[in-house]
Amino acid sequence: MKKWLPYIITGLLALLPLIGLSTYMMHILILVIMWTVIGMAWNLLGGYCGQVSFGHAAFFGIGAYTAGILYFKTGLSAWWGIPLSIFFVSVASLLIGYVTLRLRGPFFALGTLAIGEVCRVTAENLRDFTQGTLGIMLKERTWIDKTWYYYIILGIAVFTFISIRKIINSKLGYYFVAIREDQDAAESLGINTTLYKTIALILSGVFTGLAGAFYMNYMGYIDPEIVFALHDISIITIMVVMVGGVATFWGPVVGAVIMVLLAEMIRSIPRLGVAHQTMFGILLILIIIFLPNGIVGDFSKIRKFFRFGRAG
Amino acid sequence: MSVQIEIFLQTLIAGLLLGGLYALIGIGMTLIMGVMKIINLAHGELMMVAMYIAYWLFVLFHIDPYVSVLIATPVMFFMGVAIQKYLINPVMKVESILPENQVILTVGIGMVLSNMATIFFTSDYRSTPVDYASNAFYLSDYWRDSPIELSLSIPWTVSFILAVIITVSLWFFLTKTDTGKSIRATAQDKDAALMMGVNVERMRVVTFGLGAALVGAAGCLFIPIYYLYPALGGKFTLIAFVITILGGLGSTIGAIIGGLILGIFESMTATYVGMGWAPVGRFVIFIAALIFLPGGVAAILRRHKLGK
Numbered sequence: 001m002k003k004w005l006p007y008i009i010t011g012l013l014a015l016l017p018l019i020g021l022s023t024y025m026m027h028i029l030i031l032v033i034m035w036t037v038i039g040m041a042w043n044l045l046g047g048y049c050g051q052v053s054f055g056h057a058a059f060f061g062i063g064a065y066t067a068g069i070l071y072f073k074t075g076l077s078a079w080w081g082i083p084l085s086i087f088f089v090s091v092a093s094l095l096i097g098y099v100t101l102r103l104r105g106p107f108f109a110l111g112t113l114a115i116g117e118v119c120r121v122t123a124e125n126l127r128d129f130t131q132g133t134l135g136i137m138l139k140e141r142t143w144i145d146k147t148w149y150y151y152i153i154l155g156i157a158v159f160t161f162i163s164i165r166k167i168i169n170s171k172l173g174y175y176f177v178a179i180r181e182d183q184d185a186a187e188s189l190g191i192n193t194t195l196y197k198t199i200a201l202i203l204s205g206v207f208t209g210l211a212g213a214f215y216m217n218y219m220g221y222i223d224p225e226i227v228f229a230l231h232d233i234s235i236i237t238i239m240v241v242m243v244g245g246v247a248t249f250w251g252p253v254v255g256a257v258i259m260v261l262l263a264e265m266i267r268s269i270p271r272l273g274v275a276h277q278t279m280f281g282i283l284l285i286l287i288i289i290f291l292p293n294g295i296v297g298d299f300s301k302i303r304k305f306f307r308f309g310r311a312g
Numbered sequence: 313m314s315v316q317i318e319i320f321l322q323t324l325i326a327g328l329l330l331g332g333l334y335a336l337i338g339i340g341m342t343l344i345m346g347v348m349k350i351i352n353l354a355h356g357e358l359m360m361v362a363m364y365i366a367y368w369l370f371v372l373f374h375i376d377p378y379v380s381v382l383i384a385t386p387v388m389f390f391m392g393v394a395i396q397k398y399l400i401n402p403v404m405k406v407e408s409i410l411p412e413n414q415v416i417l418t419v420g421i422g423m424v425l426s427n428m429a430t431i432f433f434t435s436d437y438r439s440t441p442v443d444y445a446s447n448a449f450y451l452s453d454y455w456r457d458s459p460i461e462l463s464l465s466i467p468w469t470v471s472f473i474l475a476v477i478i479t480v481s482l483w484f485f486l487t488k489t490d491t492g493k494s495i496r497a498t499a500q501d502k503d504a505a506l507m508m509g510v511n512v513e514r515m516r517v518v519t520f521g522l523g524a525a526l527v528g529a530a531g532c533l534f535i536p537i538y539y540l541y542p543a544l545g546g547k548f549t550l551i552a553f554v555i556t557i558l559g560g561l562g563s564t565i566g567a568i569i570g571g572l573i574l575g576i577f578e579s580m581t582a583t584y585v586g587m588g589w590a591p592v593g594r595f596v597i598f599i600a601a602l603i604f605l606p607g608g609v610a611a612i613l614r615r616h617k618l619g620k
Contacts, residue, residue: 052412054419099599102606106351106415107561110553111602117550118595125588180409230546235419242416246409274431281423285399288417292408 010158017147026146030218032260033153034211037160039240039252041207044164046238047247048173049200050180051101052109055116057233059205062092063212064227065123068136071216078138081213082156089209093202101197104183113234120228135223142217149218156214160207165249167203176200180247208237231277239280243287245294254295318460323583324576325464331575332472333533336479337548338555338567340526346499346562347519350400350414354422356548358524361425362388362531363540364433370440370535377440378470381532385525392524395421396517422545429542439539442467471533478529479568486564495519499562527552547591554598560610569609573597 013033017026038060046052066088067081100111123130130136143149167173175196178186187193216222227233236259244255262283266276291298337359344352352358365384369375375383403417410416449464486492497505498515506512527548555574559566574597581593601608 052410099602102602106412109412109415110351114550114595114598121591238416275427277423277427281420284420285417288413289402292406292413
């Protein structure tokens with residue numbers, strides 16, 4: 001049963017548009033799947049390789065701007081941005097890794113945070129290239145209906161899921177976990193930690209970039225404040241994984257569902273809408289104190305708690 | 313030519329004054345980082361809270377921002393103590409896969425603080441209309457035939473001098489008092505300090521309070537010369553972090569020098585490249601420091617046998 005679970009879920013998700021959901025429901029589903037992709041990508045670097053990044057907005061934004069600038073400057077379809085973003089995000093990740101991977105632990109986290117901000121300020125100031133804070137807008141979106149967008153992001157998500165699963169179960173994955181557990185020990189066992197950390201960063205960046213390029217096509221509008229946002233992208237990415245479960249396959253999926261639904265719910269309550277960051281902050285604090293490994297990672301803890309409640 | 317020199321010197325002075333205040337922010341972060349080995353990502357948000365305290369004291373009770381240093385600093389100290397005691401300490405004891413949990417926790421605290429400020433005080437830009445805000449000393453007033461004209465804004469100068477006084481008294485606290493010595497011992501080697509009878513747990517709490525108090529004082533000094541809005545915290549957290557990287561992790565002297573370098577560099581970028589690029593200049597310095605000067609200023613000092 002467990003072995004077939006991914007296929008069953010993918011199959012169900014593929015059939016879902018056939019039952020005629022409303023546009024709003026489709027939008028939520030697309031967002032959930034998009035955040036799953038970003039969460040899985042972050043989890044590869046943060047959860048398995050132990051390099052907590054606070055700057056995944058950089059990869060997301062570079063992916064989105066690859067598609068956006070391609071469309072804006074050459075007039076080609078922004079969909080070409082998805083394959084192209086793989087190249088551009090890899091190069092950017094290589095450079096970012098060269099600078100930030102010298103740092104360890106929390107310092108790496110802040111280094112990436114700064115890189116994310118550098119990207120945002122640069123995008124704001126390079127007006128000839130990125131239109132600055134005006135942003136880039138698609139003149140017309142490819143489809144009015146959301147079904148195709150849904151299948152495309154589902155395809156990306158399945159591709160990401162399979163790739164990451166393959167990577168984690170390969171030798172590469174074991175190297176990553178070794179680096180997370182003890183970098184010095186890994187180094188002394190002959191693992192080239194810099195090389196493997198860079199590989200993890202590039203892989204993670206590329207998957208995030210794919211989601212970014214998709215976002216450009218789907219939303220039809222980007223500006224630096226949206227795609228390079230610290231709180232709305234980088235921190236939410238971390239929260240998706242923290243809430244769902246660090247270093248688990250299903251954690252990002254669970255986290256994305258919870259976070260997107262929670263965001264939509266809070267936003268729909270009129271007076272509470274402004275307080276959504278407070279809610280997220282409190283949720284983050286509670287999760288870290290009580291379920292440090294996330295809902296999936298600490299599932300046994302939750303089960304024990306409820307069983308105890310029933311017995312008492 | 314003399315205009316060029318004038319602009320240069322004026323920029324240098326502005327940078328120096330700004331750098332003094334930056335140093336104060338940086339020291340708070342460096343202290344916390346040195347003792348607890350965690351980065352306080354809510355640092356700028358704590359400063360924002362102090363700025364709102366100073367702002368409301370001024371608006372409601374007409375207390376001068378410089379006087380409210382005496383009020384806001386203790387308040388921030390207790391706030392820091394509470395955060396450390398009730399939020400960070402419990403997390404330090406919990407086992408988890410990622411050791412960075414504490415850093416992520418401070419992000420959560422920062423989010424709550426800045427969002428609360430937005431809810432209660434709206435996201436309007438505010439500033440305290442102190443009546444000396446635009447007063448300045450002019451060089452020509454004192455030296456009539458001076459070939460160049462320089463001005464020194466009064467609030468900037470007062471803030472700078474107060475920042476220096478606070479820094480010097482902190483230095484005395486850290487080197488001369490028992491508590492200060494215990495804090496430094498904890499930063500150097502937690503286990504050895506524990507063996508020597510230092511109450512490490514309590515030092516952590518005190519340090520976090522001290523760091524919060526320092527950044528709170530910096531907030532009060534900033535308010536006569538700066539405007540205030542809830543999202544300002546993130547910007548200053550980054551500044552504090554850049555300073556600590558530039559100065560060398562956990563080094564107080566490094567943080568002072570790093571703050572001055574950053575202040576001067578920023579003001580130079582703003583004058584010679586363009587206002588919008590000042591934040592980029594900040595990050596250029598940050599990345600350059602990471603690549604060419606991994607140990608920060610502290611490493612250079614150590615190499616030349618200066619400092620400790």
